[in-house]
Amino acid sequence: MSLSAQQIEEFGEFALRISDAARVETLGRFRNGVAVSGKPVTSSNSEFDPVTEADREAERVIRERIGRTYPNHGVIGEEFGETKGNGPWCWVLDPVDGTRGFVCGVASWTTLIALEHENIPVLGLIDQPYLDERWIGTKGQSKFRHGAVTVKCQTSGVTDISTARVATTDPRPESYFGEASAHAFARLANECRVVRFSMDAYAYGLLALGEIDIVAEAGLKHHDYAALAPIVEGAGGVITNWRGERLGSDDRGEALAAATPALHETALSILNQ
Amino acid sequence: MSLSAQQIEEFGEFALRISDAARVETLGRFRNGVAVSGKPVTSSNSEFDPVTEADREAERVIRERIGRTYPNHGVIGEEFGETKGNGPWCWVLDPVDGTRGFVCGVASWTTLIALEHENIPVLGLIDQPYLDERWIGTKGQSKFRHGAVTVKCQTSGVTDISTARVATTDPRPESYFGEASAHAFARLANECRVVRFSMDAYAYGLLALGEIDIVAEAGLKHHDYAALAPIVEGAGGVITNWRGERLGSDDRGEALAAATPALHETALSILNQ
Numbered sequence: 453m454s455l456s457a458q459q460i461e462e463f464g465e466f467a468l469r470i471s472d473a474a475r476v477e478t479l480g481r482f483r484n485g486v487a488v489s490g491k492p493v494t495s496s497n498s499e500f501d502p503v504t505e506a507d508r509e510a511e512r513v514i515r516e517r518i519g520r521t522y523p524n525h526g527v528i529g530e531e532f533g534e535t536k537g538n539g540p541w542c543w544v545l546d547p548v549d550g551t552r553g554f555v556c557g558v559a560s561w562t563t564l565i566a567l568e569h570e571n572i573p574v575l576g577l578i579d580q581p582y583l584d585e586r587w588i589g590t591k592g593q594s595k596f597r598h599g600a601v602t603v604k605c606q607t608s609g610v611t612d613i614s615t616a617r618v619a620t621t622d623p624r625p626e627s628y629f630g631e632a633s634a635h636a637f638a639r640l641a642n643e644c645r646v647v648r649f650s651m652d653a654y655a656y657g658l659l660a661l662g663e664i665d666i667v668a669e670a671g672l673k674h675h676d677y678a679a680l681a682p683i684v685e686g687a688g689g690v691i692t693n694w695r696g697e698r699l700g701s702d703d704r705g706e707a708l709a710a711a712t713p714a715l716h717e718t719a720l721s722i723l724n725q
Numbered sequence: 726m727s728l729s730a731q732q733i734e735e736f737g738e739f740a741l742r743i744s745d746a747a748r749v750e751t752l753g754r755f756r757n758g759v760a761v762s763g764k765p766v767t768s769s770n771s772e773f774d775p776v777t778e779a780d781r782e783a784e785r786v787i788r789e790r791i792g793r794t795y796p797n798h799g800v801i802g803e804e805f806g807e808t809k810g811n812g813p814w815c816w817v818l819d820p821v822d823g824t825r826g827f828v829c830g831v832a833s834w835t836t837l838i839a840l841e842h843e844n845i846p847v848l849g850l851i852d853q854p855y856l857d858e859r860w861i862g863t864k865g866q867s868k869f870r871h872g873a874v875t876v877k878c879q880t881s882g883v884t885d886i887s888t889a890r891v892a893t894t895d896p897r898p899e900s901y902f903g904e905a906s907a908h909a910f911a912r913l914a915n916e917c918r919v920v921r922f923s924m925d926a927y928a929y930g931l932l933a934l935g936e937i938d939i940v941a942e943a944g945l946k947h948h949d950y951a952a953l954a955p956i957v958e959g960a961g962g963v964i965t966n967w968r969g970e971r972l973g974s975d976d977r978g979e980a981l982a983a984a985t986p987a988l989h990e991t992a993l994s995i996l997n998q
Contacts (some may be wrong), residue, residue: 483934483936522997544938552919552920553921555890555919555930555936556892556919556921556936556937557931557934557936557937558833558921558936559832559856559925560831583832583835583856617828620924622920624896624911638897646825646828646829647825647830647895648825648826648829648923649895649922650921650923650924651831651920651923651925651937658829658830658831661756661830663756663828663829663830663831664829664830665772666857678941
């Protein structure tokens with residue numbers, strides 16, 4: 453099965469509808485005393501990782517709609533794991549990325565929806581319901597909608613690291629990075645002009661808007677990063693792991709996104725010094 | 726001159742009007758390629774500290790209105806320093822708190838307006854124009870408005886540190902804390918359930934809404950903290966420096982806000998271990 457523009461258009465419209473449906477489940481529970489329960493602690497992420505009712509209910513609604521409309525498509529979701537499909541298409545879902553932000557009342561959490569074709573993401577969507585902000589990347593083009601206004605995304609033209617704005621979710625070694633990666637990130641941050649934390653996937657959306665120039669993270673899972681490449685690349689940015697390979701090529705969940713190829717190359721070399 | 730409820734009411738209405746006027750100057754420049762210039766690097770804060778056109782123009786507009794309406798009132802502002810008044814009243818302004826967030830396109834920056842009576846803040850206002858969110862604290866009561874909805878603020882009832890959500894702007898020693906304070910904060914963060922960064926004064930607003938339980942910072946200046954106490958205390962929270970004294974009693978700009986007296990006491994003892 454080959455990819456047609458019409459197919460991608462159809463899947464894009466469907467992605468918008470399922471993220472609308474997810475909003476009903478997430479937004480009503482934001483800043484509303486939602487119950488927080490702990491996930492099992494694993495060796496790779498020993499900090500408390502809250503998972504909310506919003507997370508579960510939103511994924512349930514999205515899966516139900518995919519199953520009804522595209523019964524042959526696979527689904528991989530943060531909350532309910534993998535449902536094998538029958539063909540090349542697979543949806544990858546993170547109903548509430550940034551659950552820590554969610555439970556702290558910060559509107560930096562997002563709903564992430566990706567569509568992969570033979571394991572390559574061809575469509576990515578980032579949705580922030582409280583702000584009514586939504587990014588969608590398809591066919592090499594990314595768009596951002598805020599309220600009634602839609603604009604084409606374009607990364608900043610920044611190539612000089614000393615003027616760059618860099619983001620990561622948590623710089624502490626005990627959270628996502630481990631000691632070596634935390635030191636590598638600190639080296640990178642020291643070369644940049646401004647550093648911001650705690651934004652999760654929302655940071656990649658800001659990169660696509662030209663507001664942030666570099667995002668460097670580790671410890672991302674499939675559902676955390678699948679939606680990112682179509683949006684970042686569709687806005688003119690570059691995104692790879694910390695070895696310059698396609699996202700998901702390593703098992704450390706490393707991501708390095710940059711506004712321009714030159715900035716990406718510089719950041720990559722600093723991380724690997 | 727003594728404080729009457731009617732006076733505070735009048736000043737509160739005036740604070741709302743000047744923050745509306747400031748919005749015109751800040752919001753139009755947010756995510757809009759605003760020029761960023763560097764402040765002189767000082768020994769206490771060696772990281773790049775951007776100051777924007779928004780910052781200067783918003784303070785100019787607010788000062789102009791104060792001068793016209795209350796010519797006897799003093800004004801202390803981040804951008805244009807101190808204008809001595811003739812009497813007990815002084816406005817303390819930070820037109821764009823969180824300029825790093827501003828230049829990264831993150832809606833965590835705020836406009837801070839405080840009114841002091843004989844050096845004690847009696848009114849505090851936190852405004853986030855992009856989100857249309859505004860906190861005002863007066864007369865021992867804090868209110869939060871989002872769009873058309875206004876609610877009375879109430880901190881969470883959290884007393885157990887192990888369930889607390891804690892925030893600070895930047896945990897790195899080189900940014901605000903210095904080595905000793907960074908270690909003290911790390912001890913505190915390790916006892917809490919969730920940690921968030923990069924929110925500046927917006928974090929105290931979330932504390933007043935019951936969404937965050939502790940905020941601990943250092944390196945705050947007069948214009949950074951003057952608006953905080955009326956809002957935090959008016960919502961039932963406690964805010965002091967790291968020795969349990971009134972904000973501004975030390976020259977290290979330390980602030981520790983907590984949802985309840987018990988939680989504040991626990992956090993204070995961890996910071997001072």
